[in-house]
Amino acid sequence: MKLNQIKPAAGSKHARKRVGRGIGSGLGKTAGRGHKGQKARAGGFHKLGFEGGQMPLQRRLPKRGFVSHFAEVSEVRLDSLDSSGIAEVTMASLAAAGLIPPSSDAAKIIATGELKRALAVSGVKVTKGARAAIEAAGGRVEVDADKDGAGLARKSADQ
Helix, strand or coil: CCHHHCCCCCCCCCCCCCCCCCHHHCCCCCCCCCCCCHHHCCCCCCCCCCECCECCHHHHCCCCCCCCCCCCEEEEEHHHHHHHCCCEECHHHHHHCCCCCCCCCEEEEECCCCCCCCCEEECCEECHHHHHHHHHCCCEEECCHHHHCHHHHHHHHHC
16 A cells, blocks of 8 residues: 555545536526525625524523622532541632632532531531531531621621
8 A cells, every 4th residue: 555545435525516507517506595585695694593683582582590600619519528538628628639629619518429427517508408417427517607698698688
């Protein structure tokens, strides 16, 4: 075999469509664009989601909710805490153990898996099920009101 003898596998390459080259080509006259309309004309471009002037679907449907793209809340499972060997659970200890990315703004412990040892949790959000599991294992949960969001609710109620 020589470099000048190498060819692609049979049937793997298709000849490109040569449009507008007469009736016999099958793509003559309108060149596969059909008759009339915006797409048949030169420069007939429209934006993604454009519906010919009709109110587009993304504007007809109601908008609900909000997801912040800046706040990153990382979830930590109970079984990963159990296997990590951390006794004092804080944001710094979770990042040091590699359970959350260092860029994470907040963390939340979720009730997935089993916890067989006592943990002391502070400064990390905890779900109700996870709180029950931690306390059942003999641990304690101390969450600052401001970090848990309760302080935020209180501030908005005062105004």
